[in-house]
Each structure stands twice: as structure tokens, then as C-alpha cells.
Amino acid sequence: MIAYHKTALDNLVIKQQVMEAGAHLLFSSTKEKELMQAYPINLYTPNLFVKIGLGVLTLLIVLAFLGLAALITNVSNPGALLLFCCGCTYAGLEVMVKNRHYNSGVDNMLMWSVLMLFCSSAMMIFSINQHPEVFGSLFIFIPALFITLRFTDSIAGVISVLSFLGCLFYGLFQVSVFQVNYIFIACIVASVFLYWLLVKLMNTQNSGYYKKVLYIAMITTLFTAYFFGNFYVVSSFYGANPAVVSRVATAGGMGSFYWVLTMLLPLLYLITGIQKKDIVFIRTGMILLIASALTFRYFFDIISVEIALLLGGLLLVTAVYLIVKYLKQNRYGFTFKEVTTPTIDVPNLEGIAVGEVFGKSSQPQQGTLFGGGSFGGAGAGSDY
Amino acid sequence: MISYTINQQLMLQIPVFEQLYRDGAIDVQELNRVKEHKKNAPVSVRSDLLFILYLGIFCVVTALGILIYKNIESIGHLAITGLIATTMAGCFWYCFNKATGFSYQKVLPVNIWFDYVLLTGCLLLLILVAYLQFQYNVFGNSYGLATFLPMVILFVAAYYFDHLGVLSLAITNLATWAGIVITPSQLLLQNDFSSYPLIYSGIALGVLLLVAAFLSVFKNIKAHFAFTYKNFGFHLLIISLLAAEMVIDKWYLLWFLLVAAVCYFQFRQAIVRRSFYFLLMTTLYIYVGLSYVLFKVLLYSSAFQYAAFNLFFLYIIISAVGLVMFLIRYNNLIKKYDSLS
Numbered sequence: 001m002i003a004y005h006k007t008a009l010d011n012l013v014i015k016q017q018v019m020e021a022g023a024h025l026l027f028s029s030t031k032e033k034e035l036m037q038a039y040p041i042n043l044y045t046p047n048l049f050v051k052i053g054l055g056v057l058t059l060l061i062v063l064a065f066l067g068l069a070a071l072i073t074n075v076s077n078p079g080a081l082l083l084f085c086c087g088c089t090y091a092g093l094e095v096m097v098k099n100r101h102y103n104s105g106v107d108n109m110l111m112w113s114v115l116m117l118f119c120s121s122a123m124m125i126f127s128i129n130q131h132p133e134v135f136g137s138l139f140i141f142i143p144a145l146f147i148t149l150r151f152t153d154s155i156a157g158v159i160s161v162l163s164f165l166g167c168l169f170y171g172l173f174q175v176s177v178f179q180v181n182y183i184f185i186a187c188i189v190a191s192v193f194l195y196w197l198l199v200k201l202m203n204t205q206n207s208g209y210y211k212k213v214l215y216i217a218m219i220t221t222l223f224t225a226y227f228f229g230n231f232y233v234v235s236s237f238y239g240a241n242p243a244v245v246s247r248v249a250t251a252g253g254m255g256s257f258y259w260v261l262t263m264l265l266p267l268l269y270l271i272t273g274i275q276k277k278d279i280v281f282i283r284t285g286m287i288l289l290i291a292s293a294l295t296f297r298y299f300f301d302i303i304s305v306e307i308a309l310l311l312g313g314l315l316l317v318t319a320v321y322l323i324v325k326y327l328k329q330n331r332y333g334f335t336f337k338e339v340t341t342p343t344i345d346v347p348n349l350e351g352i353a354v355g356e357v358f359g360k361s362s363q364p365q366q367g368t369l370f371g372g373g374s375f376g377g378a379g380a381g382s383d384y
Numbered sequence: 385m386i387s388y389t390i391n392q393q394l395m396l397q398i399p400v401f402e403q404l405y406r407d408g409a410i411d412v413q414e415l416n417r418v419k420e421h422k423k424n425a426p427v428s429v430r431s432d433l434l435f436i437l438y439l440g441i442f443c444v445v446t447a448l449g450i451l452i453y454k455n456i457e458s459i460g461h462l463a464i465t466g467l468i469a470t471t472m473a474g475c476f477w478y479c480f481n482k483a484t485g486f487s488y489q490k491v492l493p494v495n496i497w498f499d500y501v502l503l504t505g506c507l508l509l510l511i512l513v514a515y516l517q518f519q520y521n522v523f524g525n526s527y528g529l530a531t532f533l534p535m536v537i538l539f540v541a542a543y544y545f546d547h548l549g550v551l552s553l554a555i556t557n558l559a560t561w562a563g564i565v566i567t568p569s570q571l572l573l574q575n576d577f578s579s580y581p582l583i584y585s586g587i588a589l590g591v592l593l594l595v596a597a598f599l600s601v602f603k604n605i606k607a608h609f610a611f612t613y614k615n616f617g618f619h620l621l622i623i624s625l626l627a628a629e630m631v632i633d634k635w636y637l638l639w640f641l642l643v644a645a646v647c648y649f650q651f652r653q654a655i656v657r658r659s660f661y662f663l664l665m666t667t668l669y670i671y672v673g674l675s676y677v678l679f680k681v682l683l684y685s686s687a688f689q690y691a692a693f694n695l696f697f698l699y700i701i702i703s704a705v706g707l708v709m710f711l712i713r714y715n716n717l718i719k720k721y722d723s724l725s
């Protein structure tokens with residue numbers, strides 16, 4: 001099923017692990033080099049910047065090919081045209097993979113193009129006018145799952161999870177036998193089930209090549225479980241106006257249930273992350289805590305934005321100060337010390353970031369300004 | 385080195401090392417060292433905490449800005465100016481007290497708060513100057529002076545305290561003084577590149593920044609500042625030259641030759657310094673410049689009018705495939721170690 005040579009993938013995992021061990025000074029640099037030579041990788045994975053460039057150029061080629069095909073065929077049958085382009089793109093993908101491209105930007109962009117072309121061609125060929133969300137999700141899910149399995153692509157894995165849940169959600173929504181509440185609960189249950197399933201799969205012996213895909217898909221299910229239980233998301237499906245609708249009565253009388261989920265799930269992720277020493281869980285929890293705070297602020301307008309920002313900012317700064325002080329010594333498996341050294345020059349990026357966020361200035365307007373009006377053009381300009 | 389895997393579970397997979405041990409590739413001590421590390425090594429939350437600190441400071445500064453804006457009538461201009469000036473002075477006082485002094489080499493911050501306090505002080509300086517000019521018209525009609533003065537202070541602060549963020553602020557201020565918006569995301573959006581004076585200013589400033597980058601390394605004065613100068617300077621210079629190629633129609637071939645010359649020079653530099661970033665950027669810029677010339681010569685000539693669109697798509701496909709092959713070739717040539725400089 002997997003398009004790549006298994007030895008190449010095995011060696012890739014070994015290389016990543018050896019580099020990781022080398023970064024933590026567990027192996028000498030001579031040993032690291034020795035291992036790299038003993039397990040050569042004949043896959044082509046360029047540097048990040050080159051990868052971005054190759055991705056952009058590949059997208060350009062796909063779009064130009066689509067344009068050229070449309071011009072030649074006069075777009076008599078758009079569905080068939082898209083399917084033809086999808087087939088050609090997929091053939092291109094297989095050729096590039098045979099040429100050892102692995103996460104090179106070219107193969108990634110071709111995979112995503114195949115997904116988009118397949119979905120749009122299927123929608124046109126089957127002339128789907130009713131329930132487009134359900135069929136759209138389904139037509140994304142099928143090729144995304146195939147691509148995930150064949151090319152072990154993490155983003156295709158995330159798309160598979162999202163399209164599967166989208167298909168389930170809109171499918172249940174269209175059946176209209178169920179109350180909206182139960183649809184959301186069903187999706188939360190589905191997310192939890194997927195999480196459980198992915199953890200099980202990750203722990204099996206055969207998951208080797210898919211470990212990263214499974215892990216990222218697992219994190220995706222954490223997000224989906226939260227969003228299907230978020231009060232704002234649920235109430236927006238009721239068309240709820242926070243000023244009018246009673247808060248508890250919103251979301252089909254199950255408002256309290258969703259509020260509990262909104263507030264507790266991020267904390268649960270955070271605590272799990274701390275317990276498991278899993279930084280990705282901790283980050284997920286932190287991001288979702290911000291989402292919960294924004295949800296709360298949206299419905300309960302008890303303090304103004306500036307006071308909320310001020311209190312929130314002060315809270316964050318104080319919390320960081322206390323944690324930094326606390327983690328001067330390693331505690332409970334966490335440290336504030338830098339345990340790894342970045343390979344790319346991060347301070348340089350810091351400079352760009354500061355320039356980007358704070359360095360915004362406007363180009364001075366030309367012409368003399370008198371009391372809010374521009375001079376010249378005899379008033380013909382619009383800038384009064 | 386940065387973590388190659390995304391989390392603890394995927395990091396240092398013991399079965400992989402056990403396999404290496406069975407293959408005889410590593411010895412038992414090395415295997416045990418990995419196991420020990422996996423079991424006991426602490427997880428660093430440094431970057432996460434620093435990001436949260438940054439977010440916290442951003443929230444507080446934004447909140448204060450809104451508070452002042454909303455209550456400007458009741459607080460009074462003098463009180464606000466006084467507050468900003470006092471806080472700014474406090475920040476600079478802290479930095480002068482803690483700083484280890486000027487050095488031509490890179491100076492590490494004395495603690496994690498230092499960089500943030502300095503950045504806050506510099507931002508408050510910019511706010512103070514703008515406030516004084518807007519409210520009290522301190523600099524009169526000498527608008528240049530209102531940007532020149534903080535620019536000088538920012539450059540001095542950047543060099544004395546060794547802060548790349550402040551250097552970026554100083555460079556953007558320098559650009560503002562020259563009438564150009566240089567912030568990466570706004571470079572194309574905010575500038576009116578159809579204006580000849582702006583194009584010439586952009587070219588001059590771009591060259592100036594590239595010279596500063598060169599001198600930083602050549603004279604070994606804060607050599608680590610070179611990337612920041614070069615990054616701003618290169619993009620500004622090339623975008624200005626491309627704008628000249630498209631706007632100053634009469635001399636478009638001459639401007640293209642200049643684009644090609646600068647790109648070739650930077651390309652050689654990228655190869656020597658093994659910089660994938662500049663390799664990509666020079667390639668894309670020269671592609672844009674060359675494509676423009678080709679379209680101008682070929683597609684606008686009457687002989688090709690009929691097949692214009694077909695030719696356009698064909699050109700994109702063939703040239704992009706060529707460019708992909710070119711990038712792959714040069715990536716292989718310099719793939720050993722990447723760098724941004």
C-alpha cells in the first residue's frame with residue numbers, strides 16, 4: 001500500500017532518531033556520522049525554504065495545466081475535464097514519488113491538488129445539488145484517506161479526520177430525525193472514539209510508518225471534541241443571540257452541559273499534558289483555554305475589552321514570572337532551561353517578527369495638508 | 385539543535401534504538417544513555433513561557449493604549465505625556481543599570497526580562513514622540529526631524545544593548561524617514577510604486593542597507609546584525625528595481641539587467657554561504673523579472689496575439705518545471721547545512 005520503499009522509510013526514522021539523540025549529546029558526532037552513513041536515505045526532502053518554493057511552483061504548474069486544458073477543450077464538460085486533470089495530477093504524483101520525492105513540496109502540493117480536483121470533479125459529475133456539505137465531505141474523505149495510507153502524509157490525515165466528522169455531522173443534520181443537541185453529542189462521542197482508536201493504533205507494532213500521522217490526527221480529534229462541545233459553536237447553530245436568548249435555555253436547554261465542556265476540556269488537556277509531560281497536549285490546552293475565555297467574553301460582557309486585556313495580560317506576566325522562578329530547578333520533569341540549541345538563527349527571526357508587529361508605519365502622504373484636506377487638484381480629489 | 389520530532393512520544397523511540405543495538409550499530413552504553421535520557425530528561429517549557437510573556441506584555445500595552453485613548457479628556461494630555469515619559473525613562477534606567485556595556489561582538493541579555501523591558505522602552509519612545517508632535521507640534525513642520533530623532537536613538541539603543549528587534553524598529557524608522565513603508569507584509573501594499581521618487585528612494589535605501597550588512601561582517605561590528613540589514617535591503621532593492629522595470633517603460637531592459645545583476649550577485653552569495661532562503665528568493669525574483677520581459681517582447685507583438693493565452697499557460701508550465709529542476713539541483717549542491725544569513 002505504501003508508495004515508498006520501506007527500507008527508505010525505516011532509515012528515515014533512524015536518521016531522525018539519531019539526530020535527536022545527537023542534539024541531546026547522547027552520541028558523539030563521529031558516531032552520529034557513522035550511523036548516518038550506515039543507514040543512508042535515498043529520499044529527496046529539501047530544506048524548508050526550497051520546499052516552499054517547490055510547492056508554489058508546483059501549484060503554478062497545476063493551475064496552468066488546468067487553464068491550458070480548459071482552453072484546448074473549450075470546457076464542454078467541466079466535470080470530466082477536472083477528473084482528467086485529477087488523473088494527470090495523480091499520475092504526476094506517482095512519478096515524483098517514484099523519483100524519491102518525500103515531503104519535497106512537489107509531492108505535497110500534488111496530493112492536495114488531487115484532493116481538490118477529485119472533490120470538485122465528483123461534485124460536478126454527480127450533479128449534486130442537495131446536501132452538498134455531506135457529499136463534499138465524503139468526496140474529500142475518500143481520497144484523503146487513500147492518500148494518507150499510500151503516502152503517509154500527516155496533513156492528509158488531518159483532512160481525513162475533519163472530513164469524516166464533517167460528513168457525520170452534516171449527515172446527521174440532514175436526516176433531521178435527531179435533535180441538534182444529539183448531533184453535537186454524537187460528534188463529540190465520535191471524536192473521543194477516534195482518539196481512542198488512534199491511540200490504540202499508535203501502540204500497535206505495525207504503526208511504525210504512520211506514527212507521526214496517527215499522532216497528529218489524534219491531536220486533531222482533541223480539537224474537534226472541544227469545538228463540537230463549545231457553547232458558541234453549538235448556540236450559533238440555534239441562531240442564538242446572546243442578548244435575547246436565555247443562556248441556560250440556549251442550545252436546546254443543554255446550555256450548562258456545553259458550558260461545562262467549554263470550560264473543563266482545555267483544563268483536562270492541560271492537566272493530561274502536564275501528567276504525561278507532553279508539550280503538544282499542554283499547548284493544545286493553552287490554545288483552547290484562550291478560545292474558552294473568548295467564548296465566555298462573547299456571552300458575558302461584564303468587563304470592557306481594555307480591562308479584560310489588562311487583567312489578562314497582567315495575569316499572564318505574573319504567571320510567567322512565578323513559573324520561571326519555580327522552574328529554576330527542574331521540577332516534576334519540567335525545566336525553564338534551554339535543553340536544545342536551535343539550528344536556525346532564531347534571534348534573526350525575532351528581529352523580523354518585531355519589525356512586522358511593531359514596525360508598521362504609513363507612507364507619508366504627498367502634497368501639503370491644511371486642517372484635514374489635501375491641497376492640489378482643485379478639490380477634484382476625494383481626499384477632503 | 386531544534387527538536388526534529390514534534391513531541392515526547394515520537395522523540396527518542398526506544399524500539400528504534402533497540403533495533404540499532406541488535407544490528408550492532410550502537411553499544412549497550414549508548415542504548416542505556418538513550419533510555420536514561422528518555423526516562424529522566426526534563427521537558428523544556430522555555431519557548432512556551434517566553435511566548436506567553438510576549439503575549440501578556442502585548443495585552444497590557446494594548447489595554448493601556450485603549451484606556452488612554454478612551455479617557456484622554458478626563459486624564460489630560462500632560463498627565464499622559466508624563467506617564468509615558470516616566471515609564472520610558474524607567475525602562476531605559478533599568479536597561480542601563482543591568483547592561484554589561486557596549487561590545488563589537490554579540491552580547492547576551494542579562495536575564496529574560498531585559499529584552500522585553502528594552503523593547504517596551506523603545507516602543508514608548510516612539511509613542512511619546514508621535515504624541516508630542518500630534519498634540520503639541522513640538523517639531524513644527526520639520527516632520528523629518530520627528531522620525532530622524534527617534535531613529536538615531538533606536539540605532540544607538542540597538543547597538544549598545546544588542547537587540548535585533550530594536551534594530552528592526554530603527555530600520556523601519558529609517559525607511560519612514562525616507563518615505564517608504566518597509567514592514568515585510570506592507571512593503572507591496574502600502575507603497576505607491578508607480579511614483580518615480582519612491583522607486584529611486586527604495587533603490588537608494590536598499591543599497592544603503594546592503595552596504596550596512598556588508599560592513600557589519602567586513603568590519604566585524606555586530607556581525608550578527610548583517611542578516612537583518614540584508615533581509616530588509618535585498619527585498620526593498622529588488623522590489624524597487626522590479627517596480628522600475630514595470631513602471632519606467634522606456635528603460636525596462638536596463639532595469640531588468642540591474643535586477644539580474646543584483647540577483648546573480650546574491651545568488652552567488654547564497655551558494656557560498658549555503659543560504660536556502662536567499663537561493664529561493666533570488667530565483668523567484670529573477671523569474672518574475674524575466675517573465676515580464678518575455679511577455680512584453682513576445683505576447684504583445686502582433687504575431688502572437690492569436691495564441692496568446694495558450695502560449696501564456698505553456699510558458700508557465702515549461703518555465704515552472706525548469707525552475708523546479710533548477711531549485712532541486714542547487715538544493716542538492718548546498719544541502720549539507722542550511723543557514724539564513
